[in-house]
Amino acid sequence: MELTLTITGRRCDLALHPVSAKTVERIQTLGRKFYTKKYIHWWRNGNTSTCGMKFDDDCVVKVQLDHREVPFNSAGIGRDAVLLRRRHYLESKARYLALLGYDDEYCHMVWKWTNVAGFDPTRFSFFVHRWDRILGEQDFLILDDVRYDGAFADTQDWGGSCGFSLVDPRIIDLDELRKELGIEQEKPAPKLVAKETPAPAGPAPLESASCDPTARPLVIPVEAPNAVGVHGCTTCKNSTRVELRIEDDVVAAAGGEASGCEYGKECFEALTRLVTGKPVWECWGLSNEDLRPLLPRVLPKLDCDTFTVGALKIALRAWEKRQAA
Structure with a gap:
């Protein structure tokens, strides 16, 4: 049910x-x-x-x-x-x-x-x-x-x-x-150094397109994920599922499944490359603006990049709540 x-x-x-x-x-x-x-x-x-x-x-x-x-x-x-x-x-x-x-x-x-x-x-x-x-x-x-x-x-x-x-x-x-x-200040913990993320060659070209779901979902498997977030697309009603394996507060692996349009899958694949190796605190600060330089194209009339980052934030929020429990 x-x-x-x-x-x-x-x-x-x-x-x-x-x-x-x-x-x-x-x-x-x-x-x-x-x-x-x-x-x-x-x-x-x-x-x-x-x-x-x-x-x-x-x-x-x-x-x-x-x-x-x-x-x-x-x-x-x-x-x-x-x-x-x-x-x-x-x-x-x-x-x-x-x-x-x-x-x-x-x-x-x-x-x-x-x-x-x-x-x-x-x-x-x-x-x-x-x-x-x-x-x-x-x-x-x-x-x-x-x-x-x-x-x-x-x-x-x-x-x-x-x-x-x-x-x-x-x-x-x-x-x-x-x-x-009544909180005494402590010395802040040293920041974790993230793995290098491939530098984008430049801004992706702007294009126009419709949100048409493709036949097969894009699946990037993650072994033993401990953070999962799902965000639906308000246009095509399909969803992006972001799975993370977080080790020592760093994203060791990222993947999941994108079931929507081709552009949504491009956003999803770019996100997995963007966050892998980054500390959790740095991932929290990411937005669709950070995702766009890694895309082969940008479709400004579609919100797939925003929904993909939204799935990431839901995954991080779920992980943070389990850590605090």
């Missing part, structure tokens, strides 16, 4: 970035105009981003089993919400963080599990972050991900967006937060 969880409401995509005192001054001077100084989605590249649905009284939760709605009480979703604390920043030498992003994109998110034996609401596990202290709003909860019976969804997708408004950049003084939490 197929189990589907759909949440309709406001989607949040918020990120924290370490910034210098000089950048703090620029943010205080420019305010919202600070976003215009870089390409629109650059702020998503931080490894402290939280993308999910705001869980509040306005969101609607629906559960279906084989396309038939089943009763579900959503009141307990936020019960075990965790306070957002990124210790690798609190224990670093960083002095300031900038909060960037948006929290008002009205849309819906869908999680699907295939081949489930039945439905038991107690088998849901919700990963919810509490942003109260940072945003200054009581019970500001963001539903980041969901598991059912211990398994992450086979596919995760979103749609129906009505647009969003970027929040005013906000500065967080980490020294004040450290004093409040």
Whole structure:
């Protein structure tokens, strides 16, 4: 049977970035105009981003089993919400963080599990972050991900967006937060040196095309993967599955399966080359802009590169949660 969880409401995509005192001054001077100084989605590249649905009284939760709605009480979703604390920043030498992003994109998110034996609401596990202290709003909860019976969804997708408004950049003084939490600063661990990534010859040519799925999926096997992420294409409805084997916080092998169009497979193959040998912290900062120079062509009207990187981020998020458990 197929189990589907759909949440309709406001989607949040918020990120924290370490910034210098000089950048703090620029943010205080420019305010919202600070976003215009870089390409629109650059702020998503931080490894402290939280993308999910705001869980509040306005969101609607629906559960279906084989396309038939089943009763579900959503009141307990936020019960075990965790306070957002990124210790690798609190224990670093960083002095300031900038909060960037948006929290008002009205849309819906869908999680699907295939081949489930039945439905038991107690088998849901919700990963919810509490942003109260940072945003200054009581019970500001963001539903980041969901598991059912211990398994992450086979596919995760979103749609129906009505647009969003970027929040005013906000500065967080980490020294004040450290004093409040009683955290002593430690020397940061040495950075891992990534293996060399082949340097691209130059930007790929821009082309136009349609998202037409090809007959055979592209499969790149990974032995004993310990991080898996799946992201669906909103156009062709096929998905990209990214599998990683992470050893000592470095991506030792990358692969999986791409089932969509030829361009999506090119993006997937390029991603596996891009991340292999890189530390996890560096992979968190990657975006579709990093992927494009490795592609034989760029199709600006298709979002396959964005969805492929999205599958990577879901895999990294799953691995990070298991590490923290």
